Amino acid sequence: MPETYPAAQTGKIDADSKPNPPSEAAQPQGANLFAAHHAHPGPVIPQSMPEQEGTKEERQAKAKELNK
Secondary structure, eight states: OOOOOOOOOOOOOOTTOOOOOHHHHHSOHHHHHOOHHHHOOOOOOOSSOOOOOSOHHHHHHHHHHHTO
């Protein structure tokens, strides 16, 4: 069987290729997608909480009724 080799590289740069900026070259590709300091932003805190319905005793009675 004849052996095939990849085409010889000429060392020329295509007209549409551009070098990566130094800041991109220093980081691996996955580092831009997953950064540890952005991974867990913390709990979501709502802007305004709705008011509680009824008194404490009414809420406890409703909870007892639902938990039967």
